[in-house]
Amino acid sequence: MEYALGAVAALVTIVLVARFAPKLGVAAPLILIVVGTLFSFVPFAPSIEVDPEWILVGVLPPLLYSAAVNVPLMDFRRNLKAITGLSVVLVILSTAVSGYLLYLIFPDLNLAAAFALGAVISPPDAVAATSIGKRVGLPGRLVTMLEGESLVNDASALVLLRSAIAATAGAVSFWGVVGDFLFAVVVAIGVGIVIGFATVAVRSHLDNPVLTTSISFAVPFIAYLPAEELGASGVLSVVVAGLVTGHRSATRFTAQDRISERLNWRTVQFILENGVFLLIGTEVATLVAEVENDDLGVGSAVLIGLLMTVVLIVVRFAFMVPLIGILRRDARRARVRGVYLDQALDRLRDVPAQDARTRERASRIGRMLARRRADVDSLTAEGLGWRGGVVLGWAGMRGVVTLAAAQTLPRDLPYRPQLILVAVTVAIATLLLQGGTLPALVSRLGITGASAERERADLAALLDEISSTGLATVSDTALEGEEPVDPAILERVRSESVLRAAAVRDTGEDGGPHDVYVRLRRRVIEAERAALIEARSLGVHRSRSLTDAEHLLDQEEARLFRRDSRH
Known part of the structure; x- marks a missing residue:
């Protein structure tokens, strides 16, 4: 006791x-x-x-x-x-x-x-x-x-x-x-x-x-x-x-x-x-x-x-x-290395893509160079x-x-x-x-992290980037193998990806407007998540922005899952 x-x-x-x-x-x-x-x-x-x-x-x-x-x-x-x-x-x-x-x-x-x-x-x-x-x-x-x-x-x-x-x-x-x-x-x-x-x-x-x-x-x-x-x-x-x-x-x-x-x-x-x-x-x-x-x-x-x-x-x-002293020396070397990486990326863009194998190889090299360039930017x-x-x-x-x-x-x-x-x-x-x-001590030295404006700007840029990838998966005509989709539903899917709007209000039976909406929205979120994982692998955006974006996608996906399970 x-x-x-x-x-x-x-x-x-x-x-x-x-x-x-x-x-x-x-x-x-x-x-x-x-x-x-x-x-x-x-x-x-x-x-x-x-x-x-x-x-x-x-x-x-x-x-x-x-x-x-x-x-x-x-x-x-x-x-x-x-x-x-x-x-x-x-x-x-x-x-x-x-x-x-x-x-x-x-x-x-x-x-x-x-x-x-x-x-x-x-x-x-x-x-x-x-x-x-x-x-x-x-x-x-x-x-x-x-x-x-x-x-x-x-x-x-x-x-x-x-x-x-x-x-x-x-x-x-x-x-x-x-x-x-x-x-x-x-x-x-x-x-x-x-x-x-x-x-x-x-x-x-x-x-x-x-x-x-x-x-x-x-x-x-x-x-x-x-x-x-x-x-x-x-x-x-x-x-x-x-x-x-x-x-x-x-x-x-x-x-x-x-x-x-x-x-x-x-x-x-x-x-x-x-x-x-x-x-x-x-x-x-x-x-x-x-x-x-x-x-x-x-x-x-x-x-x-x-x-x-x-x-x-x-x-x-x-x-x-x-x-x-060592870290500052590494930063100076990184600036020099960044110039060479930029030149390598420029040369890679000028290489003609002759076939699928060449394009795939160029893509791998480009991702590797982009990742190293992001490391340089961070340092x-x-x-x-x-x-x-x-x-x-x-x-x-x-x-x-x-x-x-x-x-x-x-x-x-x-x-x-x-x-x-x-x-x-x-x-x-x-x-x-x-x-x-x-x-x-931190206040006296004037050391601060990224400003709220900078963090919001980076997060907004990341969301715009993954949203454009997600919206590209939404057809203007139909879901694959199904009847044409109501233009109002398509517009709603697009607007929520851009604005991250409020909760779903549609209801209906399986195959109705709500079901179509959820399936389209999930397709967009899957594509957005793939784009987010790609952005994380490249390391171009700040870690906090990547984490915040993942949390936003998780919350929306969980909300869709809960509402869909009630219909």
Whole structure:
């Protein structure tokens, strides 16, 4: 009964905080940490201590999956160099620097154990990035980098942690760590790809949104568990499976499947991510009590945690200097490459199409060149300067992975309670300091995403593009093999494609005006969706516009399905 009451109280608290946080001008996760911390010190409050396995296995996979399915694969690919640098190189660097300092600070701590805690506090958290970073109106490329980093760096940190813990017993060598890391990454990617394709194939044949969404709740664990059993990174496998699922959902799932999955996963993500922040606060009193019973006091552990926070921020900003330099160099090279691509496209247009085979080959080459030209446009239009580097440097909040991983440290490790409190201090300090001031920093630097006018213009251009393709499928005379269509119905089909007008009002028996209208409208939507998928493959339009257009098509197709099922 206590657990049930606690769960209800937590859920009500989460909803209330999320409802009133915007009016206070403070992100809900930050308020939840404070509320949880205050609750933990209330007299007679129950001591809350959650097994870290519940977080690492039960909470982290669905959180990572729900974030990964919403990251456009096109954006992830375009920013792969930056994401790899932030999620792998920076994690290794942060682990080495912070771990060595901890080794110097704690006299009885060996180097391997110090690196283990360094790996714990090194990765910025996926929950923190998605809960705070996206709310401050950052440009799309910065958001993609932060999301991509937070999705992948957990795998890097947890693999390093596992190797460091093994090294505390003298079980591994340097090259053993390198081999373990590469094995964990390669196998995880393979498992994630296989699970992603396999589950999408199975779900696409269920033909029932409830069943499809139900299976989607199991996909994160289906990807996580086999990878872990093979000794690979389960979290990376989940991310890859999520990216594959999100990319293929546009072609393999129905509109009803996508709408149902989006709504249900949004609810799950909201509860889990905010629940984790509340949980962070409720465990503070327990940790403080454990440290008070040891030689090194609470104050010393908190000060060390604050020192590590400063060190991690400095290391992150130092890493931004070469990273931004490399990205700006890539943007300059992209401008030069763009000129050559334009010349190649011009030459291709001048090549005479002699036969069908030549036209098909020219079409494939043209699509490849157009895709590369769109990549160039993305790199040059959203190039990163020093202001973007400052935001990336300040957006390194820690959270759920840091806390859960800290509690997996061996029980016989010297200073274990203090090390866990150090990790908790780093997590809370970065969330309150960096997370709390990030909106003000973004505003002060004048960094904004695309204007509302630009986004509307891009979305309108995309809708015009796919609508023209859809309308081309509507004959002026008849549906294939049937009697001529009422001109009024044809005009209505055309006008709804252009204006996205209100709900269908026609009714009638099978074969009547409503039936003809629905069949024509579905034909148009199918063609529009094919054109949208083609536009996505080329990458000419903004990812947000592509997503918004897909949602519009899904809503209209679902509306037609519901009305048609009643006739």
